[in-house]
Amino acid sequence: MDILPSEFSVRRLYEAMTAIITPRPIAWVSTIDHEGVCNLAPYSFFNGVGANPPTLMFCPANKPDGTAKDTLANIRANGQFVVNIVTDETFAEMKHSALEVASEEDEFVLTGTEKTASSVVAPPRVSNVAAAMECELLTAMQLGVGPGGANLVVGKIVSIHLRDNVLDADGRVDPEKIATIGRMGGPRYTKTLDRFE
Template sequence: MPTYDVDSLTPRDLARIVKSAVSPRPIAWVSTTSPDGVDNLAPFSTYNYVSSTEPVVHFSTPAVEDGERKDTPRNALETGEFAVNVVTADLLESMDQTAAPLPPDESEFDAAGLERAPCETIDPPRVADAVVTFECTLYDSMEIRSGFTIFGDVEYVHADESVLTDGKVDATKIDTVGRLGGPFYSVSDPLEFERQF
């Protein structure tokens, strides 16, 4: 079995190993509004939750790119608000379009032709066609080496009727898109397995 000393690898090669092995990675499709009122929408595939009963979610991005923070983390820091929309198979192409590097005064919602829906507790809009959205307020942020992580307190949850069973969110009804290494994605295909422990 090949082994690697991380110091012997280029940053690109090391990142490829990590991103391919840590998968599938859920995608945070984060909507924010700038202090100037421009709605921003961008996907981040370093995303998860760190607390579920008192929900806190987090997403990460490069600390800086070309000497500046990306629009999404900058907006989240400056306004203290953001929404995390769940990406499903029917939204994959639209999600990809929102990864385009637009200037801060242009909205990815408009560029991708996505309908906005209002949030209840925060100013940024949510993706109208997302089956689940978390409305978040800024909990904290942390810079770790070349990465920057935003933590959000989940204040409100939107869940479409189509993904509910007996009033509860049903994972088997959400065809969640995950990010794999390279140009690959996955769509959840539930495997029934009864935990023993």
């Protein structure tokens, strides 16, 4: 079977792409609006871009009504965000934070997720995450319009928080100590515990 994107719905294309681009890391992004209301939402179109400058990207799709999600609106307004890394311990809260709620609702409160002040940026980070990257916006590009329209957010990492128990004796991240979660197709996830060289 060959799929020509012009002949399929956005939903069908999304389903195909997310079933074959796996596993995808999850950016659990925290932002804050001009009223001080925090937003916390997961995005699995996410990855690192480079180390010089330290840069990452994620892609929030538009809401079903074609408008920008709160995450993107907040980043466009104040130019800052935090990417919290999802592990086994934070999976339930992350999944709960994916629900669509009113913009005036704080997803930290909704999900019972504790927040901690960030070191450099205004949005808080999730308190118990293994790692979090505080970012300043480099660019936010609109790639598509309408429902599910893609947007690309690129951020410069200005501070990295690492929990002590994921470090080795030399202070480096030990891949064996950070049990990240990956997104598969549909409502499925995977644990990154089966490793080899």
